[in-house]
Amino acid sequence: MTGRSNALPTQEMTINMGPQHPSTxxxxxxxxxxxxxxxxxxxxxxxxxxxxxxxxxxxxTYAQFMPFTDRLDYLAAMNCNCAWxxxxxxxxxxxxxxxxxxxxxxVSELNRISSHLIAFGSYTADMGAFTPFLYAxxxxxxxxxxxxxxxxxxxxxxxxxxxxxxxxxxxxxxEKTKEFLDYFEPKLDEYxxxxxxxxxxxHRLSNVAVIPAExxxxxxxxxxxxxxxxxxxxxxxxxxxxxxxxxxxKVCVGTGERGTLGDCFDRxxxxxxxxxxxxxxxxxxxxxxxxxxVLAKVPRVFKPPVGETYFRSECPRGETGIYLISDGxxxxxxxxxxxxxxxxxxxxxxxxxxxxxxxxxxVIGSLDIILPEIDR
Amino acid sequence: MEAQAIFDKLKGKFGDAxxxxxxxxxxxxxxxxxPSSVKEVSRFLKEDPDLSFDVLMCLSGVDYxxxxxxxxxxxxxKHRHAIGLKAMLPRExxxxxxxxxxxxxxxxxxxxxxxxxxxxFEGSKDLRRILLPEDWEGHxxxxxxxxxxxxxxxxx
Amino acid sequence: MSSDPAHGQPPANGxxxxxxxxxxxxxxxxxxxxxxxxxxxxxxWYLLFATACCGxxxxxxxxxxxxxxxxxxxxxxxxRQADLMLVAGTIxxxxxxxxxxxxxxxxxxxxxxxxxxCANTGGPFYKDSYCVVKGVDxxxxxxxxxxxxxxxxxxxxxxxxKLQKIIMKRKNYGAKA
Numbered sequence: 277m278t279g280r281s282n283a284l285p286t287q288e289m290t291i292n293m294g295p296q297h298p299s300t301x302x303x304x305x306x307x308x309x310x311x312x313x314x315x316x317x318x319x320x321x322x323x324x325x326x327x328x329x330x331x332x333x334x335x336x337t338y339a340q341f342m343p344f345t346d347r348l349d350y351l352a353a354m355n356c357n358c359a360w361x362x363x364x365x366x367x368x369x370x371x372x373x374x375x376x377x378x379x380x381x382x383v384s385e386l387n388r389i390s391s392h393l394i395a396f397g398s399y400t401a402d403m404g405a406f407t408p409f410l411y412a413x414x415x416x417x418x419x420x421x422x423x424x425x426x427x428x429x430x431x432x433x434x435x436x437x438x439x440x441x442x443x444x445x446x447x448x449x450x451e452k453t454k455e456f457l458d459y460f461e462p463k464l465d466e467y468x469x470x471x472x473x474x475x476x477x478x479h480r481l482s483n484v485a486v487i488p489a490e491x492x493x494x495x496x497x498x499x500x501x502x503x504x505x506x507x508x509x510x511x512x513x514x515x516x517x518x519x520x521x522x523x524x525x526k527v528c529v530g531t532g533e534r535g536t537l538g539d540c541f542d543r544x545x546x547x548x549x550x551x552x553x554x555x556x557x558x559x560x561x562x563x564x565x566x567x568x569x570v571l572a573k574v575p576r577v578f579k580p581p582v583g584e585t586y587f588r589s590e591c592p593r594g595e596t597g598i599y600l601i602s603d604g605x606x607x608x609x610x611x612x613x614x615x616x617x618x619x620x621x622x623x624x625x626x627x628x629x630x631x632x633x634x635x636x637x638x639v640i641g642s643l644d645i646i647l648p649e650i651d652r
Numbered sequence: 653m654e655a656q657a658i659f660d661k662l663k664g665k666f667g668d669a670x671x672x673x674x675x676x677x678x679x680x681x682x683x684x685x686x687p688s689s690v691k692e693v694s695r696f697l698k699e700d701p702d703l704s705f706d707v708l709m710c711l712s713g714v715d716y717x718x719x720x721x722x723x724x725x726x727x728x729x730k731h732r733h734a735i736g737l738k739a740m741l742p743r744e745x746x747x748x749x750x751x752x753x754x755x756x757x758x759x760x761x762x763x764x765x766x767x768x769x770x771x772x773f774e775g776s777k778d779l780r781r782i783l784l785p786e787d788w789e790g791h792x793x794x795x796x797x798x799x800x801x802x803x804x805x806x807x808x
Numbered sequence: 809m810s811s812d813p814a815h816g817q818p819p820a821n822g823x824x825x826x827x828x829x830x831x832x833x834x835x836x837x838x839x840x841x842x843x844x845x846x847x848x849x850x851x852x853w854y855l856l857f858a859t860a861c862c863g864x865x866x867x868x869x870x871x872x873x874x875x876x877x878x879x880x881x882x883x884x885x886x887x888r889q890a891d892l893m894l895v896a897g898t899i900x901x902x903x904x905x906x907x908x909x910x911x912x913x914x915x916x917x918x919x920x921x922x923x924x925x926c927a928n929t930g931g932p933f934y935k936d937s938y939c940v941v942k943g944v945d946x947x948x949x950x951x952x953x954x955x956x957x958x959x960x961x962x963x964x965x966x967x968x969x970k971l972q973k974i975i976m977k978r979k980n981y982g983a984k985a
Contacts (some may be wrong), residue, residue, distance in 0.1 A: 296906065302859070323785070326902065328936070332937055336936070343932060350860070385727070410872045412866055413670060584674075584678045585678075586679065586725050599710055614761075728861065808938060
């Protein structure tokens with residue numbers, strides 16, 4: 277390789293991997309400076325979906341902001357809804373009924389499964405295998421049916437409320453959830469047989485974009501990206517919130533099974549294994565859910581006390597931290613949402629140096645970014 | 653370690669640069685420091701073995717009506733404790749040293765604070781607008797921001 | 809092997825087919841517009857332009873359950889091979905210039921469907937956001953608007969079928985009336 281480049285003088289090209297691209301998981305623009313096929317510099321240019329959610333948050337009330345959290349990470353909308361509800365409840369010290377907390381955990385974990393399904397399906401589609409995407413969507417449609425039964429919408433649910441959830445589970449919901457889990461659990465083995473250990477897929481993913489553990493911590497990576505580098509930190513186990521202490525599940529870490537620890541394959545396998553753990557959690561939650569009300573009494577014009585709080589919850593793409601400042605009025609004074617995808621873009625430039633253009637696609641897929649989380 | 657103990661340790665080491673502690677009604681508690689000493693305090697917080705705050709969870713700009721502030725939320729994986737750090741800045745030409753050599757993950761957060769508030773981070777390796785177009789005028793998240801009427805001919 | 813014109817065989821004695829043609833007769837009469845429009849509506853190749861949440865409904869509409877491939881609509885990644893642009897998602901001011909550029913890169917005849925509230929009028933970000941374009945029709949001409957936030961895949965398919973009706977009505981090889 278070096279012999280060839282010494283023989284013929286080459287120039288660096290600047291290529292635009294533009295906002296509209298089938299593999300960038302949204303409107304991400306990457307400005308690639310390449311020497312032939314090898315990337316010397318890949319600078320991400322974000323902001324094509326900046327809708328000003330933080331400014332909107334200052335002009336609407338706490339309850340009116342709930343539908344906007346759906347659009348923050350639309351593949352895991354339940355997680356974002358619940359994160360906002362938990363943050364406001366932490367600020368105002370509201371007691372949530374237990375049945376509501378169980379329902380929140382059930383929908384959060386089901387949404388984690390459906391979000392990882394899309395991550396898995398679109399990642400394999402980016403690598404060139406289109407079939408697993410259709411399998412993943414087939415399963416995701418069943419989860420969409422469950423959510424439609426619960427709250428009426430397939431994608432942007434607006435289900436959690438400050439103080440609980442908007443409606444109780446209709447009769448038959450818990451049985452249908454159990455049926456879905458029984459149907460879905462063997463599918464994970466089917467996916468592993470289909471694509472996960474396929475020689476070409478493993479070859480494209482292993483030893484690509486290795487992120488060692490210290491670097492992952494220094495750059496602030498969270499969620500499956502951090503656990504793929506071997507750091508066993510999961511907010512649901514280490515700083516538990518809601519009713520997570522009642523459930524028994526494992527924290528999935530990358531093991532470097534097909535390459536170096538912290539490469540793309542590890543992050544991919546962490547997501548597949550997390551789906552298995554989520555199934556376990558939902559089974560336990562459905563078995564233990566108590567009866568009772570689902571919404572606490574919150575005043576109609578809700579004014580929390582003056583103060584500042586920072587609450588973080590484990591969303592499928594990392595931890596979603598909400599820094600909320602209240603000045604005693606009905607609107608938030610300042611709200612800052614810190615998402616896992618935003619910090620994952622931070623490390624993007626460092627990790628893509630020296631890779632080939634096709635590997636850049638693999639890196640974007642393995643960090644599992646989604647643009648509204650980055651741009652808000 | 654408790655927030656009060658962390659505050660006392662910082663006060664003992666840095667003296668007047670550590671201004672006050674905001675504990676009541678703030679979760680996690682905040683240690684307010686002078687803007688010029690942010691880099692030394694951050695480095696001490698990261699490298700001291702009893703504190704070892706190796707994760708910068710969040711860096712945000714805040715517009716309190718008389719002044720700006722930059723709020724840092726820090727977490728330690730080893731000791732599992734969290735603290736907040738705050739630096740108050742004047743409204744005209746707000747600027748303070750960057751922390752992206754202490755925590756490399758601060759770069760994107762600082763760019764966002766610069767974009768939406770206009771806070772300049774001295775010494776940053778890359779400070780440009782990140783979320784808004786390059787030729788946008790103004791800093792939207794300031795409390796006195798007026799929405800423009802047109803941008804490139806399209807009504808805002 | 810009868811020499812029955814209704815089964816597509818020429819009559820044995822070489823005379824013209826009888827005037828009362830049966831249902832299997834393989835003759836169609838129409839003007840050229842009918843065939844051109846029929847071909848255009850049955851192979852609408854759409855540009856994969858998914859900005860935000862509506863993009864996921866678009867993907868799900870093209871995937872397993874609500875298969876859009878049966879209408880002949882496959883997705884293309886490049887505008888130069890697409891004739892339908894499904895604007896799915898919020899368009900911000902930073903993105904507006906690129907939308908116009910993509911629209912200009914599509915060859916004629918081209919159609920635009922604005923999918924979802926954000927593409928129709930700015931959506932939930934209409935009132936308070938400072939950087940959302942209030943409707944994609946401020947940038948490019950739109951043929952069909954599909955309401956919803958996000959619209960269900962059935963609504964998207966309904967919108968495509970309305971576009972197919974619009975295409976069938978065009979005259980003079982698709983010149984806009």
